[in-house]
Amino acid sequence: MNIYVGNLNYRVNETDLQEVFEDYGAVSSTKIITDKFSGRSKGFGFVTMENQDEANKAIEELNGATYEEREMVVNEARPRKENFNR
Template sequence: MSIFIGNLPYEVSQDDLKQVFADYGTVKSVRLPMDRETGRVRGFAFVEMDTEAEETAAIQALDGAKWIGRSLKVSKARPREDKRSSSSDRGNQKYSRRY
């Protein structure tokens, strides 16, 4: 399981996030995606902790919490959707109709 953290300020670092989440258990990894064009943080991150119980505790404590002047959005991360396959499926449906 992984934790999604949204509404992050652009100045946040992996170390900042690790420190905050360490209060709730062992942080295994922090992923902070960067924008390819600007090179700055995209405003969200993913944190993986040692156990599901630690992740649940962090989510409950930090969702909606004020941090660096922002209200955090913290939840279980959902699997990434492949947008290419869904858009191509819609395109194929257009041509498969029978008249």
């Protein structure tokens, strides 16, 4: 399951995110989204967990939890919408 994690402190990196989610099960990958020009975190990222039950437990317990002085928003990621404006 692909999990969206928002409202992250800008200091949080992919290793930090992986450590938080590993408390709930195996993490396949983590990705912090960064600005393509500055390289600075945009304050959100994605975590992939293969086990559905572990992923749901992580979402349930981490949504609204405080990490690095910020209240995280954690939910199942929605598919990215295509931008058809040209």
